[in-house]
Amino acid sequence: MNTKAFFSDNLTVKAERKLMKKEKISKEKIIAAFLKVSFEKSASGTALSDIAEEVGIKKASLYNYYDNRDAIVCDVMGFCGGVLKSLPLPPVSDVGDFSVSLFRVFDSQRNMEIFSLVDSEKLFNDDAFAAFEDFKIRLIKCLHLELKERSEMFVCALLFLLADYVSAKKMMARNGDDIEFSEKKIRAMIDSFMENS
Numbered sequence: 001m002n003t004k005a006f007f008s009d010n011l012t013v014k015a016e017r018k019l020m021k022k023e024k025i026s027k028e029k030i031i032a033a034f035l036k037v038s039f040e041k042s043a044s045g046t047a048l049s050d051i052a053e054e055v056g057i058k059k060a061s062l063y064n065y066y067d068n069r070d071a072i073v074c075d076v077m078g079f080c081g082g083v084l085k086s087l088p089l090p091p092v093s094d095v096g097d098f099s100v101s102l103f104r105v106f107d108s109q110r111n112m113e114i115f116s117l118v119d120s121e122k123l124f125n126d127d128a129f130a131a132f133e134d135f136k137i138r139l140i141k142c143l144h145l146e147l148k149e150r151s152e153m154f155v156c157a158l159l160f161l162l163a164d165y166v167s168a169k170k171m172m173a174r175n176g177d178d179i180e181f182s183e184k185k186i187r188a189m190i191d192s193f194m195e196n197s
Contacts, residue, residue: 027065027075029055034076035113039170043073043121074127080114081131087111089142096190098143099158100183103165112166119163157193161186 033054038046048069052059066072090101106115118135121128136155143151172178 025055025057025061025065030062030065030072031076031079034072035080035110035117038117039113040174043117048072073125076117077121077125077127077131080118081127081134083111083114084118084131084135085138087135089138092142092146095143095146095154095194096187099190100186102139102158103162103186106162106166107169112169115162116166116170119159119166154193157189161189 030051033051034046037050037054041050048062049059051072052062055062062072066075087105090098090105092098106112118128118131122132123129136159139155139158140151143154147154169178
């Protein structure tokens with residue numbers, strides 16, 4: 001390799017590094033990275049080095065934004081709770097249409113990552129538990145006029161099915177596959193519930 005080519009290549013590498021440094025790193029990007037990595041690995045399997053790699057920074061640079069991993073998890077759970085509180089719920093003219101629309105909301109990658117994290121961590125993290133329960137109560141209130149005293153039981157069944165659906169999507173994504181959203185299966189579950197309750 002001649003000297004001119006060596007310096008030219010090194011200048012290109014240095015220029016690329018400068019561009020990467022100029023890209024603004026924020027807590028939002030760190031939260032998004034945690035969500036993405038935890039969707040692939042699990043929350044407990046997500047290390048600071050994984051988050052840093054996803055963001056494109058060194059692990060030590062995370063400490064410019066957070067004191068420790070627990071602080072990141074706290075912000076992530078707060079973010080997830082905020083998203084679940086602000087998700088617009090579909091109108092309830094028909095329980096089947098409502099359920100299908102709700103599943104469609106969680107068909108987006110971001111919402112799937114959020115639901116997956118909150119659902120899997122609700123037994124271990126108070127903020128995740130609170131976010132899950134708040135979302136469940138919103139659904140119960142939304143469906144109460146239509147289902148009356150059956151609304152809580154229906155929502156629990158619906159959330160169980162949603163968790164199952166998200167888990168299946170997660171496993172398929174890990175294998176590089178995808179599953180089709182099945183309105184037919186959701187409606188069959190709704191019909192079965194309505195007949196048996």
